[in-house]
Amino acid sequence: MxxxxxxxxxxxxxxxxxxxxxxxxxxxxxxxxxxxxxxxxKTTCFNVMAGVYKPDAGSxxxxxxxxxxxxxDQICRAGIGRTFQVVKPFPGLSVLDNVMVGALNATDSVRQxxxxxxxxxxxxxxxxxxxxxxxxxxxxxxxxxxxxRAMATRPKLLLLDEVMAGLRPTEVDEMVAVFRRVNQxxxxxxxxxxxVMRAVMALAQHIVVLHYGEKICEGAPVDVVRDPAVxxxxxxxxxx
Amino acid sequence: MSDLYLNAxxxxxxxxxxxxxxxxxxxxxFGVVRVVNFAHGEMMTAAMYGAxxxxxxxxxDPLVAxxxxxxxxxxxxxxxxxxxINSFVTRPEHTQFMLLVAVAIILVNGQLIAFGPNARNxxxxxxxxxxxxxxxxxxxxxxxxxxxxxxxxxALFAFFRFSLTGKxxxxxxxxxxxAQVVGLDVKRLYALTFGIGAACVGxxxxxxxxxxxVTPAQGPAYTLLAFIIVIVGGMGSLTGALLAGLIVGxxxxxxxxxxxxxxxxxxxxxxxxxxxxxxxxxxxGRTP
Amino acid sequence: MSVLFxxxxxxxxxxxxxxxxxxxVAPWLVNAYVLSILVVVLYYAYAGQSWNIxxxxxxxxxxxHSLYVGxxxxxxxxxxxxxxxxxxxxxxxxxxxxxxMGAIVGFLAFRFRIGGVYFAILTIAFAEFTxxxxxxxxxxxxxxxxxxxxxxxxxxxxxxxxGLFLPVTNLSSNDLLNLRGAPIMxxxxxxxxxxxxxxxxxxxxASKLGYYWQAIRENEEAAAALGINVFRYKMIAVMLSxxxxxxAGVFFAFYYNNLFPEQIFSMNRSIELILGPIxxxxxxxxxxxxxxxxxxxxxxxxxxxxxxxxxxxxxVKQVFYGVCLLLVVxxxxxxxxxxxAKRFKLGREQ
Numbered sequence: 026m027x028x029x030x031x032x033x034x035x036x037x038x039x040x041x042x043x044x045x046x047x048x049x050x051x052x053x054x055x056x057x058x059x060x061x062x063x064x065x066x067k068t069t070c071f072n073v074m075a076g077v078y079k080p081d082a083g084s085x086x087x088x089x090x091x092x093x094x095x096x097x098d099q100i101c102r103a104g105i106g107r108t109f110q111v112v113k114p115f116p117g118l119s120v121l122d123n124v125m126v127g128a129l130n131a132t133d134s135v136r137q138x139x140x141x142x143x144x145x146x147x148x149x150x151x152x153x154x155x156x157x158x159x160x161x162x163x164x165x166x167x168x169x170x171x172x173x174r175a176m177a178t179r180p181k182l183l184l185l186d187e188v189m190a191g192l193r194p195t196e197v198d199e200m201v202a203v204f205r206r207v208n209q210x211x212x213x214x215x216x217x218x219x220x221v222m223r224a225v226m227a228l229a230q231h232i233v234v235l236h237y238g239e240k241i242c243e244g245a246p247v248d249v250v251r252d253p254a255v256x257x258x259x260x261x262x263x264x265x
Numbered sequence: 266m267s268d269l270y271l272n273a274x275x276x277x278x279x280x281x282x283x284x285x286x287x288x289x290x291x292x293x294x295f296g297v298v299r300v301v302n303f304a305h306g307e308m309m310t311a312a313m314y315g316a317x318x319x320x321x322x323x324x325x326d327p328l329v330a331x332x333x334x335x336x337x338x339x340x341x342x343x344x345x346x347x348x349x350i351n352s353f354v355t356r357p358e359h360t361q362f363m364l365l366v367a368v369a370i371i372l373v374n375g376q377l378i379a380f381g382p383n384a385r386n387x388x389x390x391x392x393x394x395x396x397x398x399x400x401x402x403x404x405x406x407x408x409x410x411x412x413x414x415x416x417x418x419x420a421l422f423a424f425f426r427f428s429l430t431g432k433x434x435x436x437x438x439x440x441x442x443x444a445q446v447v448g449l450d451v452k453r454l455y456a457l458t459f460g461i462g463a464a465c466v467g468x469x470x471x472x473x474x475x476x477x478x479v480t481p482a483q484g485p486a487y488t489l490l491a492f493i494i495v496i497v498g499g500m501g502s503l504t505g506a507l508l509a510g511l512i513v514g515x516x517x518x519x520x521x522x523x524x525x526x527x528x529x530x531x532x533x534x535x536x537x538x539x540x541x542x543x544x545x546x547x548x549x550g551r552t553p
Numbered sequence: 554m555s556v557l558f559x560x561x562x563x564x565x566x567x568x569x570x571x572x573x574x575x576x577x578v579a580p581w582l583v584n585a586y587v588l589s590i591l592v593v594v595l596y597y598a599y600a601g602q603s604w605n606i607x608x609x610x611x612x613x614x615x616x617x618h619s620l621y622v623g624x625x626x627x628x629x630x631x632x633x634x635x636x637x638x639x640x641x642x643x644x645x646x647x648x649x650x651x652x653x654m655g656a657i658v659g660f661l662a663f664r665f666r667i668g669g670v671y672f673a674i675l676t677i678a679f680a681e682f683t684x685x686x687x688x689x690x691x692x693x694x695x696x697x698x699x700x701x702x703x704x705x706x707x708x709x710x711x712x713x714x715x716g717l718f719l720p721v722t723n724l725s726s727n728d729l730l731n732l733r734g735a736p737i738m739x740x741x742x743x744x745x746x747x748x749x750x751x752x753x754x755x756x757x758x759a760s761k762l763g764y765y766w767q768a769i770r771e772n773e774e775a776a777a778a779l780g781i782n783v784f785r786y787k788m789i790a791v792m793l794s795x796x797x798x799x800x801a802g803v804f805f806a807f808y809y810n811n812l813f814p815e816q817i818f819s820m821n822r823s824i825e826l827i828l829g830p831i832x833x834x835x836x837x838x839x840x841x842x843x844x845x846x847x848x849x850x851x852x853x854x855x856x857x858x859x860x861x862x863x864x865x866x867x868x869v870k871q872v873f874y875g876v877c878l879l880l881v882v883x884x885x886x887x888x889x890x891x892x893x894a895k896r897f898k899l900g901r902e903q
Binding site for chain 1: 759760761764765767768770771772774775776777778779780781782783836
């Protein structure tokens with residue numbers, strides 16, 4: 026039994042079909058990626074998993090328990106942490122306080138939360154900015170806060186929504202190293218939506234491809250990038 | 266006995282149309298500029314006092330005074346937005362709100378200082394006349410006021426529907442960034458919109474002062490009333506504002522007839538709670 | 554206990570000590586008139602802190618807080634007048650009443666995701682509804698008596714628009730147990746409550762509750778994604794704020810000894826309550842206190858000056874409040890306290 030089992034998910038918005046019959050598994054401890062052209066439904070899929078939307082059809086099982094339709098906070102407490110594509114830091118709070126809010130998901134003690142938050146900030150090379158107000162940080166830094174916050178909640182599964190966007194190649198490599206380390210040291214399962222192929226190829230053990238709301242392909246990275254259907258949806262018919 | 270209620274309901278409906286016009290101004294302002302005009306009721310009482318002054322000084326019938334008062338209010342609203350509120354458009358919601366609370370406080374108490382706390386109104390020559398339709402007796406002033414309110418509302422609808430400026434304003438409402446990108450001077454349009462909203466209030470004030478007394482303390486009450494009407498009718502729906510105004514007018518009159526006139530707002534509040542509970546987008550509002 | 558003072562630089566602690574020290578001995582340093590002003594100032598400092606929990610910490614704008622002041626006042630007063638119930642016991646009941654009311658308002662609003670402006674309007678509507686209700690209390694009581702067959706005398710006397718009056722007894726001897734006594738007793742009661750509220754707020758802000766509230770205030774969606782049950786924490790904020798405000802009401806009733814719905818439930822009162830925290834500094838600990846200390850004396854000062862000049866116009870004080878609010882919102886949106894704290898380095902270490 027995989028950690029995350031997504032079966033036949035469908036979601037429409039007033040007649041516009043965003044997702045149709047999407048199914049995939051993510052085993053515990055793995056790093057999987059979800060790719061696809063813009064508008065393919067990747068973030069919608071994330072939002073359904075994270076409880077922002079209720080699916081119109083299908084089921085989601087996490088750690089053996091059904092979670093489709095639960096509230097976002099319930100899903101977080103069940104063990105799924107997520108980041109947002111458009112980052113949502115707590116602008117008036119310090120970086121440390123931001124991450125502490127996440128850490129408080131796993132403990133009631135503020136002192137413990139502070140220790141944990143500092144540990145995560147260290148991991149993401151943000152410790153020197155701990156006392157800075159979040160709104161004063163650059164966008165790439167704010168993305169790291171977003172990741173740190175989600176990680177501080179001690180998730181079993183981390184959903185990362187385009188966290189590499191806008192980063193320079195060296196920064197991408199740094200983030201890849203962080204995620205690899207977290208995955209190896211704590212066994213945290215990771216599912217990432219990404220456009221930055223450099224990160225996908227470096228991290229993902231398995232890729233799911235979405236196009237127009239449907240899964241068109243899945244498999245090992247080397248196979249997926251050569252699959253004709255995938256190439257067609259990215260580059261068009263004539264290119265294949 | 267039911268004649269009493271029928272009369273009350275119809276009277277209330279007529280008054281309600283004037284309320285609707287007032288709320289229309291608020292809806293326009295919020296729908297476009299997205300600023301919550303907490304000083305709306307205070308602007309209303311200011312207009313009412315304006316009508317009183319003009320009536321005292323020039324013996325102007327409020328129906329005629331509508332024009333100068335509306336223009337005056339337009340200018341006030343335009344400069345309020347241009348000079349003060351425009352810089353707040355990007356600030357957090359509660360800051361904008363507080364700004365207008367401050368303006369409201371200054372307006373209310375300014376009126377208190379200028380006019381004193383006693384009730385005033387405008388007594389036109391035909392104030393005591395009425396028309397009779399069968400068993401229904403309706404005040405002339407009320408009918409004229411309602412007709413005027415409808416006429417002004419219709420003019421407003423036409424403006425937004427058919428004129429170029431009206432369409433430009435609607436564009437701003439729909440898409441702030443998009444409007445800027447196609448070259449619309451959004452700040453000017455915002456100011457224009459606030460001015461139009463204020464002019465609505467000005468007109469409504471002239472009409473209402475023929476029907477009820479005004480005291481400075483009523484400013485906040487009218488603000489609340491305008492908001493309730495807009496929420497019941499649906500934010501962003503102009504027809505909704507009129508419809509809700511009608512409903513509120515009727516409910517006030519019925520409450521007055523069934524219980525005590527001084528308790529007439531209790532029904533309105535109950536209506537607000539019901540709408541917020543069961544149909545938060547309002548009667549004609551778009552589903553979120 | 555140490556969490557209360559931890560992170561505060563030495564000079565802040567000293568400033569705090571001096572501040573409260575002065576307040577402690579003030580009755581011996583000032584005349585009766587100034588003392589009465591100080592009582593009002595502390596009243597607003599306390600009430601402002603209660604409101605600040607809801608808005609400053611959790612970000613929920615209540616413009617109808619006079620509802621809780623009034624309900625608290627009337628509950629304790631009615632119990633005292635009719636049944637001779639001790640005001641401190643009356644306070645317990647009052648807290649119960651306001652908490653339930655807060656729960657109702659909160660539930661209506663948050664269950665249906667009413668936020669921001671809509672929520673503010675809802676709070677105003679509740680306060681106004683209650684005001685009109687209390688204005689017509691005799692009528693309502695009579696109607697209820699008719700309907701249920703219970704004799705009118707059995708219902709608590711609420712006085713209606715004519716007012717509810719508390720029997721004024723010994724002004725010379727201080728009876729703390731019954732809250733009857735000289736102004737100096739009321740002064741110390743309010744001072745104690747203000748200090749306690751400050752300590753309580755400090756403790757709250759540093760707790761998990763405080764962090765979660767601030768998260769909700771800053772970004773609800775992100776807060777939910779981090780495991781925060783937004784509905785529950787908002788409810789706690791509203792109910793706690795309402796409960797604390799009850800005391801302000803009880804105090805008001807027993808200090809002024811008369812209650813009029815027009816006054817105590819009025820929107821003006823609601824606005825006066827929030828001016829202190831906003832001008833002082835929303836969401837800060839010392840802001841509401843500073844705001845109260847700045848506003849009331851200034852306002853009274855202006856009234857005094859005008860009276861001396863022979864001018865006695867109602868409304869001038871309020872215009873002054875309005876202008877102050879305007880200036881603060883435009884130039885110092887975070888209030889006066891953050892600016893002062895930065896200047897004199899009195900804030901928490903950053």
